[in-house]
Amino acid sequence: MMYRIVEKRDLTDVTKLFVVDAPMVARRVQAGHFVILRCSEEGERIPITVADFDREAGTVTVVIQEVGKTSAAINDLAEGDSFVDFVGPLGQVAPMREDGHVVCVGGGFGVAPVLPVAKELRSRGVEVTSIIGARTQDLVILQDEMEAASDQLYLCSDDGSCGFHGFVTQQLEELIQSGTHIDEVVAVGPMVMMKATAEVTEPHGLKTWVSLDPIMVDGTGMCGVCRVTVGGELKFACVDGPFFDAHEVDYEEALKRNKMYQREERLAYDMYKENRHECRRGGAVSG
Amino acid sequence: MVESNRWKKTPMREQSAEERVNNFDEVPFGYSEEEAMAEAERCLGCKVPFCEQGCPVEVPIKQFIQDLKDNDPAKAAQTIWSTNTLPAICGRVCPQEEQCELQCVLAKKGEPVGIGRLERYVADWAMERGLDAESPAERKGHRVAVVGSGPAGLTAAGDLARMGYDVTVFEALHVPGGVLMYGIPEFRLPKALVQEEIENLSKAGVDIQTNVVVGTSITVDELLEDEGYAAVFIGSGAGLPKFLGMPGENLLGVYSANEYLTRLNLMKAFKFPEVDTPVKVGKRVAVIGAGNTAMDAARTSLRAGAEEVHVVYRRSEKEMTARVEEYHHAIEEGVQFHWLNNPVAFLGDDDGWLRGMECIKMELGEPDDSGRARPVAIEGSEFEFQVETAILALGTSPNPLVPSHTPGLETEFWGGIITDEDSGATSREGVFAGGDVVTGAATVIQAMGAGKNAANAIDRYISERFGS
Numbered sequence: 001m002m003y004r005i006v007e008k009r010d011l012t013d014v015t016k017l018f019v020v021d022a023p024m025v026a027r028r029v030q031a032g033h034f035v036i037l038r039c040s041e042e043g044e045r046i047p048i049t050v051a052d053f054d055r056e057a058g059t060v061t062v063v064i065q066e067v068g069k070t071s072a073a074i075n076d077l078a079e080g081d082s083f084v085d086f087v088g089p090l091g092q093v094a095p096m097r098e099d100g101h102v103v104c105v106g107g108g109f110g111v112a113p114v115l116p117v118a119k120e121l122r123s124r125g126v127e128v129t130s131i132i133g134a135r136t137q138d139l140v141i142l143q144d145e146m147e148a149a150s151d152q153l154y155l156c157s158d159d160g161s162c163g164f165h166g167f168v169t170q171q172l173e174e175l176i177q178s179g180t181h182i183d184e185v186v187a188v189g190p191m192v193m194m195k196a197t198a199e200v201t202e203p204h205g206l207k208t209w210v211s212l213d214p215i216m217v218d219g220t221g222m223c224g225v226c227r228v229t230v231g232g233e234l235k236f237a238c239v240d241g242p243f244f245d246a247h248e249v250d251y252e253e254a255l256k257r258n259k260m261y262q263r264e265e266r267l268a269y270d271m272y273k274e275n276r277h278e279c280r281r282g283g284a285v286s287g
Numbered sequence: 288m289v290e291s292n293r294w295k296k297t298p299m300r301e302q303s304a305e306e307r308v309n310n311f312d313e314v315p316f317g318y319s320e321e322e323a324m325a326e327a328e329r330c331l332g333c334k335v336p337f338c339e340q341g342c343p344v345e346v347p348i349k350q351f352i353q354d355l356k357d358n359d360p361a362k363a364a365q366t367i368w369s370t371n372t373l374p375a376i377c378g379r380v381c382p383q384e385e386q387c388e389l390q391c392v393l394a395k396k397g398e399p400v401g402i403g404r405l406e407r408y409v410a411d412w413a414m415e416r417g418l419d420a421e422s423p424a425e426r427k428g429h430r431v432a433v434v435g436s437g438p439a440g441l442t443a444a445g446d447l448a449r450m451g452y453d454v455t456v457f458e459a460l461h462v463p464g465g466v467l468m469y470g471i472p473e474f475r476l477p478k479a480l481v482q483e484e485i486e487n488l489s490k491a492g493v494d495i496q497t498n499v500v501v502g503t504s505i506t507v508d509e510l511l512e513d514e515g516y517a518a519v520f521i522g523s524g525a526g527l528p529k530f531l532g533m534p535g536e537n538l539l540g541v542y543s544a545n546e547y548l549t550r551l552n553l554m555k556a557f558k559f560p561e562v563d564t565p566v567k568v569g570k571r572v573a574v575i576g577a578g579n580t581a582m583d584a585a586r587t588s589l590r591a592g593a594e595e596v597h598v599v600y601r602r603s604e605k606e607m608t609a610r611v612e613e614y615h616h617a618i619e620e621g622v623q624f625h626w627l628n629n630p631v632a633f634l635g636d637d638d639g640w641l642r643g644m645e646c647i648k649m650e651l652g653e654p655d656d657s658g659r660a661r662p663v664a665i666e667g668s669e670f671e672f673q674v675e676t677a678i679l680a681l682g683t684s685p686n687p688l689v690p691s692h693t694p695g696l697e698t699e700f701w702g703g704i705i706t707d708e709d710s711g712a713t714s715r716e717g718v719f720a721g722g723d724v725v726t727g728a729a730t731v732i733q734a735m736g737a738g739k740n741a742a743n744a745i746d747r748y749i750s751e752r753f754g755s
Contacts, residue, residue: 024498024499024504024505025504027504027505028503028504028505033503038461040563042561042562042563043562043563044554044562044563044564045461045554045564069563070563084461085461085497085498086498087459087461087498087499087500087504088500088503088504089503089504090500090503217546217549217550217554217564218459218460218469218526218549220459220500220526220686220688221526221527221686221687221688222469222526222527222528222545222549222686223528223543223545223546223549224528224530224543224545224546225542225543225546227530227537229537234530234532234536234537239687239688253537253639256539256638256639257537257539257639259539259638259639260539260567261565261567264559264560264565264567265565267560268559268560268563268565271560
């Protein structure tokens with residue numbers, strides 16, 4: 001069984017969208033679920049939160065941002081290529097209200113996992129305000145899709161190249177200060193951004209969910225590498241999460257744990273880039 | 288010429304300790320033909336073969352050894368396969384000393400017949416020649432789903448296929464084998480051999496689907512109602528590691544044995560960067576616990592580059608649960624044992640990396656619930672133990688993923704699926720379970736025994752319910 005890439009889209013220079021033929025996953029996947037995939041027989045198993053799905057077509061969409069060897073190797077795949085493994089859905093469905101007003105915050109490529117949450121909330125009749133942002137305009141992803149899935153959309157950039165000049169968290173703060181009634185906030189992005197979101201909403205007693213992305217191996221609760229401390233308790237992000245109460249997460253610990261293999265990751269990435277460079281020079285790279 | 292000794296097992300040659308700590312190759316070499324014949328000759332062929340009563344999968348031991356004596360190893364293989372679909376695995380990892388060999392009459396005065404070694408010899412002999420088990424019986428026209436491809440699931444699948452059922456095995460990981468692949472190290476159980484034995488099941492008609500998480504990819508109810516399976520066997524194992532809730536348990540460098548072994552066995556992290564999955568093995572490694580998994584983690588650490596490996600256990604050598612053979616192998620290889628020491632905290636540096644453990648010395652008190660002497664801390668005996676890597680081998684619990692997605696499937700408070708002991712029948716009609724998901728972490732052969740019993744019960748259930 002191979003999992004064929006039926007569509008590939010460049011969202012930015014380093015962020016690619018893949019529509020993958022995976023009928024078994026597409027059947028039952030819901031917003032908040034993740035998959036574990038491998039792109040080669042020597043590859044590592046990496047978790048990726050699902051960005052979209054089409055049950056009828058039997059496809060699941062994931063967005064990959066190049067940060068290391070595995071993500072680079074995936075982004076070098078072309079339409080028609082296949083993942084060797086693509087398993088899911090895994091984890092718990094994102095916690096979602098049935099009514100009221102929810103603000104969905106997506107930072108960087110964290111916009112991708114926020115998209116299905118916004119869509120699902122909207123389909124339930126919840127009012128959805130989305131705040132998405134990136135360092136600079138070129139790195140903003142899925143703006144049209146988020147626009148379509150939201151009642152209001154705020155665009156932010158750290159450098160002011162588009163939308164609000166500042167962080168998504170600053171835009172969120174402004175929205176709260178403006179007196180708009182908000183029932184819940186869902187925030188996905190880099191760990192520091194999620195931590196900052198929690199700090200913005202906590203004084204207002206605003207219920208907030210974040211999606212953690214620790215290192216995983218099996219994704220079924222078997223190895224325990226994805227353990228996080230939430231509300232002082234040990235949780236496995238793979239089976240208990242990935243969404244957790246933003247005000248209960250021990251971010252410092254989670255940040256440190258994600259650095260466990262920083263050195264190895266850098267080594268592997270450097271070797272890969274070296275190789276890719278060689279291949280390109282030789283004109284031998286496919287796709 | 289290998290002489291057979293009435294009271295002693297024919298020795299099995301193995302890699303020397305100095306040599307083997309530098310590689311992941313299998314430790315014992317297995318018998319040569321001559322050695323196997325010499326060992327088979329030791330069998331008295333008892334009228335009542337007590338050895339067979341000690342075998343959870345009822346291997347016709349007396350008969351297969353007789354086949355060997357008759358110089359017909361192909362027949363011996365068929366004899367073993369008649370009840371055991373995984374003999375190359377069993378011959379290596381079964382605790383024969385507690386089972387068949389414990390019952391051997393020779394064991395009363397000397398050493399029992401090396402039944403495990405002979406089983407391994409026959410299985411390897413047949414595998415080298417590409418022999419298969421005899422083809423399955425007439426098709427029954429019913430489908431059975433098996434959840435998990437570890438020892439319980441594979442045994443149930445093999446037996447059901449042989450009875451004529453159409454069997455599909457669902458495996459969550461990307462390769463089948465369960466704990467045989469992710470848990471038990473290469474040097475005890477070569478992975479190519481596990482795959483070959485599983486390949487034989489596929490040839491016998493078992494359909495194995497990897498990358499399917501029963502519970503989330505597809506539910507047990509869907510298998511029964513929508514997918515046309517007449518029965519489901521759950522053998523999803525004890526894949527839930529225990530943590531102690533000790534301070535510092537989440538420091539970098541603290542691993543569950545499951546994670547550590549999975550990285551090294553399944554993902555081959557010892558080959559990094561040739562493969563993409565890394566692992567960090569410090570110069571000084573501590574393994575907490577003294578069961579078979581602890582021995583596996585300790586011996587793997589030596590091979591993965593650790594300079595010193597320390598097993599730290601809060602009880603004494605007497606209470607250790609590891610097989611004696613594994614313990615001896617570990618000692619030979621240089622693993623150091625620290626009995627009656629209990630870690631109470633992991634100590635870290637500013638970046639969150641493990642730098643040591645705080646331990647306390649223990650003494651043995653009154654027996655506890657398990658019947659073993661309860662270890663009691665000696666006040667004021669705390670000391671610091673410097674390590675860079677710590678591996679928690681404290682046991683595992685049944686993985687809750689399948690039960691939690693199967694309404695009406697009753698479990699014990701500690702997670703085990705509640706079953707009828709003989710049949711493996713659960714609280715749900717048509718759903719059977721066996722192996723570690725029922726008992727908590729146990730041995731490969733016990734799981735296989737449970738898979739075998741459940742296969743028989745499933746056959747009875749389907750015959751009664753649907754007619755055969």
